[in-house]
Amino acid sequence: MDPSVTKDLLDARLEAIEARMDSRVAGMSAKLDIALAEMRADREASNVRFAAVLKDIGDIKSELTGTKASFKTVVGNVWGAAVATITIVAAIVGFGLAAFDSGRETSKSISEATVRMEKLQAQLEAQAKAAASTPAISGQKK
Numbered sequence: 001m002d003p004s005v006t007k008d009l010l011d012a013r014l015e016a017i018e019a020r021m022d023s024r025v026a027g028m029s030a031k032l033d034i035a036l037a038e039m040r041a042d043r044e045a046s047n048v049r050f051a052a053v054l055k056d057i058g059d060i061k062s063e064l065t066g067t068k069a070s071f072k073t074v075v076g077n078v079w080g081a082a083v084a085t086i087t088i089v090a091a092i093v094g095f096g097l098a099a100f101d102s103g104r105e106t107s108k109s110i111s112e113a114t115v116r117m118e119k120l121q122a123q124l125e126a127q128a129k130a131a132a133s134t135p136a137i138s139g140q141k142k
Contacts, residue, residue: 074131
């Protein structure tokens with residue numbers, strides 16, 4: 001065998017492998033960009049929900065006149081939900097980045113994050129409803 005042909009063949013194979021790897025890296029980069037954009041959008045949506053929660057806290061403060069214990073309970077629940085939301089968002093972001101680093105399928109990670117955010121939104125809505133119904137109960141003497 002001619003050594004130059006073998007070298008040329010080897011070079012061609014290496015170039016083909018390099019091209020495939022470049023294509024894979026570009027695909028992973030694009031998927032990562034999309035996932036990060038979705039995570040940023042989720043964070044912005046969470047900020048809007050946090051603003052609504054803070055507004056609800058303000059409304060509750062104006063309604064609660066003499067029941068400090070009830071007020072502390074409501075605030076504790078709202079802040080607990082906020083801490084839980086921040087923790088879950090941080091966990092989702094960490095999980096998403098870990099999934100990309102390990103080469104996992106991004107659509108599965110995004111689906112799981114969406115389900116978690118929907119559950120969290122449902123929890124926040126339930127707590128907002130509970131907070132809204134608290135002043136009617138707290139007006140009674142114990």
